[in-house]
Amino acid sequence: MLLCDVGNTSYHFLNEESDYKKEADSFVPSLVEEQVFYICVNPHVKPxxxxxxxxxxxxxxxxxxxxxxxxxxxxxxxxxxxENGIIIDAGSALTVDIVKDGVFEGGFIYAGVHAMEQTYKNISLALEYSFNFELDLDKMPKNSQDAISYGYLKTLYCEVTSHKMDIFLTGGDAKKFAKIFPHARVDERLIFKGMKKIMKKADLC
Amino acid sequence: MLLCDVGNTSYHFLNEESDYKKEADSFVPSLVEEQVFYICVNPHVKPxxxxxxxxxxxxxxxxxxxxxxxxxxxxxxxxxxxENGIIIDAGSALTVDIVKDGVFEGGFIYAGVHAMEQTYKNISLALEYSFNFELDLDKMPKNSQDAISYGYLKTLYCEVTSHKMDIFLTGGDAKKFAKIFPHARVDERLIFKGMKKIMKKADLC
Structure with a gap:
């Protein structure tokens, strides 16, 4: 039995205790012979x-x-x-969702790292930088790389921490954001925990 | 005598007390016969x-x-x-700069409205919305349009207001952001005030 989370760029599999990824564009799902429990947000793969x-x-x-x-x-x-906390899922989009006592309280959508770097580059080639995740968030920037990094990261930090909840970091860029949210729990397999819970509730395992 | 602020999309002129804009792509500056004091960030127009x-x-x-x-x-x-305050200049980029006692203290660069709407659309066509500037910033969203609007606007709001300074709003989208920052002073001619100060210091007027 496999679990699989299909995103826009990859299939993320969990097999017992090991996880691995396959590219969404080239992977052929019909070649998998085992039973796979999946979720999928990729409109091309769904059908x-x-x-x-x-x-x-x-x-x-x-x-x-x-x-x-x-x-x-x-x-x-x-x-x-x-059950309780704020989840940051840092993928091609970056989503932030709040759960209180097991109930979804709302959430918002921000741009992922790559998408946002492209945005700055498209505004002006003078803003073509990678983000500095080592940035000092307590200091207003005085150079271009930090000015865009602060614009992307400090704004997010400010909103997320204002909720004063435990932070869960997941998604492909979770480790990068752990530098910005040092007290967050990084759990790249969070989605599989949710899938297992759903399977138990539905008597599928 | 004219003042002119040349951006990437337009020439913004001030003539005595009236201001007007001309498109950067089509306007021919050599046809102006008066003396023009200008600043220019447009790399094509500069030479x-x-x-x-x-x-x-x-x-x-x-x-x-x-x-x-x-x-x-x-x-x-x-x-x-x-002399004192935080300036939000909402153009193709959105810049936020802090001045204390007449001294620049640092600033950051965020994406402008159009650039950010494009970003969400490029991540997924399901996120192709205009931003809702009437959004309730105190409520975590439960629909897609508000989820991206909150992601763009509340994060900015949170950071800017954390400085507890007077807010000055300028740039082409200043009026839109006035809905988010209702206590801000909207001054679309702020840049001309700066230009006049510089001219006085330099004995140019």
Whole structure:
């Protein structure tokens, strides 16, 4: 039995206690012979997986009543994984969701690292920098790289910490953001915890 | 005598007490016969203006000692306009700069409205919305449009208000942001005030 979280850039698998990724563009899911419990936000992959009998769509087993209609299934499943806290999922988008006593309280969508670096570059080639995750957040910047890094990171930091909740960091860029949120728990497998909870509730394991 | 602030998308003129804009792509500056005191951040226009005798580059008269080398001249001149406060200049980039007792204390660069709407759209077509500037900033969102609006606006709001300073709003999107910062002073001519101060110091008027 495998678990799989399909995003826009990759398939993220969990097999017992090891996890690995496959590229969304080139991976052929019909070659997997085992049973796979999955969620998928990738519009190109969704119809392919629907046709495969051994791929079980967990989104059909989620109680969506506490969530909003257009909310991504990956955000929902991550929220199911925790009882209390604020989840930062740093992928191509960066989503921030709040859960209190097991109930989703709302959330917001920010741009992921790559998307935001592109944004600054598109505004002006003079702003083409990688973000400085070692930035001193207590000091207003006096150089261009820190000025864009602060614009992207300090604004996020300020909002997230204002909620005074435990922070859970997940997603492909979780480790980068751990430098900005040093007290956060990094858990790159948070989504699989949510998936397992849903499977238990639905008697699928 | 005219004042002119040349940005990436337009020439912004001040003639006595009236101001007007011309498109950067199509306007022909050599057709202006009056003396023009200008600043320019547009790399395509800069070399054209340098050749015109009646266009006087005010950037040559600015004391840059308090600023950093790669800082845009438009940000510098806006800072020169005030003694104390935090300036939000909402253009294609959105810059935030702090001035204390007439001295620049640092600043950061965020994305402008259009650039950020493009960013969300590029991440996913499901995130193609205009921002909701009427958003309730005290409530975590439960729909996609508010989720991206909050991601862009509340993060900025949180950081800017944390400084507890008077807020000055300028730039093409100043009026939109006045909904988010209701106590801010909107001054679309702030840059011209800075230019006039520089001209007085340099005995140019």
């Amino acid at each position: 392919v997986l629907k046709k495969l009998e051994n791929w079980i769509d967990l989104s059909l087993h989620v109680d969506r009543i506490n969530y909003y209609e257009s909310m991504g299934i990956d955000r929902i499943v991550a929220c199911e994984a925790i | 054209v203006l340098k050749k015109l005798e009646n266009w006087i580059d005010l950037s040559l008269h600015v004391d840059r000692i308090n600023y950093y080398e790669s800082m845009g001249i438009d940000r510098i001149v806006a800072c020169e306009a005030i």
